[in-house]
Amino acid sequence: MSLGLGVIGCGSVFAGPYRAMIERLRADGRAHVAAVYDVDDGKRRRAAAHYDVDPQLRDPDAVTDADDVDVVLVLTSMNEHGALTKAALEAGKHVLVEKPMATSLGEAAELLELAETSPGLLVCAPHILLSPTFRAVHGAVRDGRIGELLTARARYGWAGPWWGEWFYAPGGGSLFDLGVYNVTSLCALFGPARRVTAMTGVAIREREVDGRRISVEAEDNAHVLLDFGDARFAVVTTGFTMQRYRSPAIEVYGRAGTIQLLGDDWAPEGWELWTNDDGAWRVFPEADPHWQWTEGLRHLVDCVESGRPTVTRPEHAYHALEIMLAAQDAGRDGVARTIESGFPDPVYDASFAELDAARAHDRRSHGGL
Numbered sequence: 001m002s003l004g005l006g007v008i009g010c011g012s013v014f015a016g017p018y019r020a021m022i023e024r025l026r027a028d029g030r031a032h033v034a035a036v037y038d039v040d041d042g043k044r045r046r047a048a049a050h051y052d053v054d055p056q057l058r059d060p061d062a063v064t065d066a067d068d069v070d071v072v073l074v075l076t077s078m079n080e081h082g083a084l085t086k087a088a089l090e091a092g093k094h095v096l097v098e099k100p101m102a103t104s105l106g107e108a109a110e111l112l113e114l115a116e117t118s119p120g121l122l123v124c125a126p127h128i129l130l131s132p133t134f135r136a137v138h139g140a141v142r143d144g145r146i147g148e149l150l151t152a153r154a155r156y157g158w159a160g161p162w163w164g165e166w167f168y169a170p171g172g173g174s175l176f177d178l179g180v181y182n183v184t185s186l187c188a189l190f191g192p193a194r195r196v197t198a199m200t201g202v203a204i205r206e207r208e209v210d211g212r213r214i215s216v217e218a219e220d221n222a223h224v225l226l227d228f229g230d231a232r233f234a235v236v237t238t239g240f241t242m243q244r245y246r247s248p249a250i251e252v253y254g255r256a257g258t259i260q261l262l263g264d265d266w267a268p269e270g271w272e273l274w275t276n277d278d279g280a281w282r283v284f285p286e287a288d289p290h291w292q293w294t295e296g297l298r299h300l301v302d303c304v305e306s307g308r309p310t311v312t313r314p315e316h317a318y319h320a321l322e323i324m325l326a327a328q329d330a331g332r333d334g335v336a337r338t339i340e341s342g343f344p345d346p347v348y349d350a351s352f353a354e355l356d357a358a359r360a361h362d363r364r365s366h367g368g369l
C-alpha cells in the first residue's frame, strides 16, 4: 500500500531535498503526496499543482485530519514545529518533523509523551545516525576499536541562509539550525551529556535576507562545551560565520586511537581510523556517496511498513534540544547547566544490512540517485 503523505511547510527543503526522496518512494509505489499546506499562498499552490492535490487547504488541520494522510511531514520554520507535530500525533498520524523537534522543552516533553501514547511513530531530524558512514563509526566505537572515548571536536557551519528571516529571529539561530547535527552525533557516540556551557553571540549584526536588510537577533556564532562525565569533554563549533572549511566534521579521541568522520555529519565523505595497535591510519571511503540527509523519511516509511521501532529516537532529539537551550542560557550568563535527560543508544538491527542491499539495488535501477 502506498502511504499518503501530508506536507506542512512547502519551502526550500520541501521543494528540493525532500521532493527528491518523495519521488523515489513514489516510483517504488511506497508513498505519494496526498495533501499540502503552507501559509504562503503561492508556495501552497505551486506544491499542490506539482502533486495534483487540492490547492485550497486553509489550515494545517486540513492536512493532519485528512483521512488519506498517513504520514505528516512538518517542514516549516522552527517555531512552528512543536504545535504542528503535536496536532499531527493527536490526529493519530505518523510524523516526521524537521529539526529541532520544538523550540521549548515544555513542547518537546509533550511530544515525547504523545509519541508513547499515540498510534503514530515520531521521527525527528536530523537523520544523520542513519548514514552508512555514521553507522560504521558508531560500530567501531562500540566495538572498542579506539577504547574509551575521552575527548572530541565537531563543527558545522556556513555563511548562513539568504532566505527565511526566521533563521535570524528568536527561535532561530545557528545552534538550532546547524549545531543540532554535531550535538546529535557526539551524543550518539559518547552517550548522554551531563553538563553544558557555551559562548554564543551575534557576530554579524545585519544581513540581507529575501532581498531585505534585517537585524540579526538570534545567535549566529557558538562554541558549546559538553561534559560527558569522568572528565570526558567535547566541543561543538557552529555558526552562520564560516565561509568554507576543509577539516573533519567529527574528531573522536579514545584511549587507544582516533576516528575522524570526513565531510559533514549530514553529508559524510567517509571516515578514518587510527589505532595504536595498527600504528597507521586506515581510510574508509564513503560507502554510499548518494546517501541523502532526507533518508529519515524512508526510514519512517520502512518502520511503518514493517512495524519495527525507529532507530532515531525522539528522546535523543529531546536531549539535543535540552543541550541547545542550556547552551543558549549559558551563552547569556556564563553559567554551566546540568543536563537531566537521557536517551537509549541507537540500535541498528539486521534490517540495515537489508536496507544497504536494497539501496545498492535502488541505485542501480534509478541510475545512481
Ligand SMILES: NC(=O)c1ccc[n+]([C@@H]2O[C@H](COP(=O)([O-])OP(=O)(O)OC[C@H]3O[C@@H](n4cnc5c(N)ncnc54)[C@H](O)[C@@H]3O)[C@@H](O)[C@H]2O)c1
Residues within 6 Å of the ligand: 008, 009, 010, 011, 012, 013, 014, 037, 038, 039, 040, 043, 060, 075, 076, 077, 078, 080, 098, 099, 100, 163, 164, 176, 177
Ligand atoms: N534549508 C535547508 O538547507 C535545511 C536543511 C535541513 C533542514 N532544514 C529545516 O527545514 C525546515 C524548513 O527550512 P526551509 O529552509 O525549507 O525554510 P523555508 O523558510 O524555506 O520554508 C518554511 C516554510 O514554512 C512555511 N510556514 C511557516 N509557518 C507555517 C505554518 N504554521 N503552517 C504552514 N506553513 C508554514 C513558510 O511559509 C515557508 O514556506 C527548518 O526546520 C530547517 O531547520 C532546512
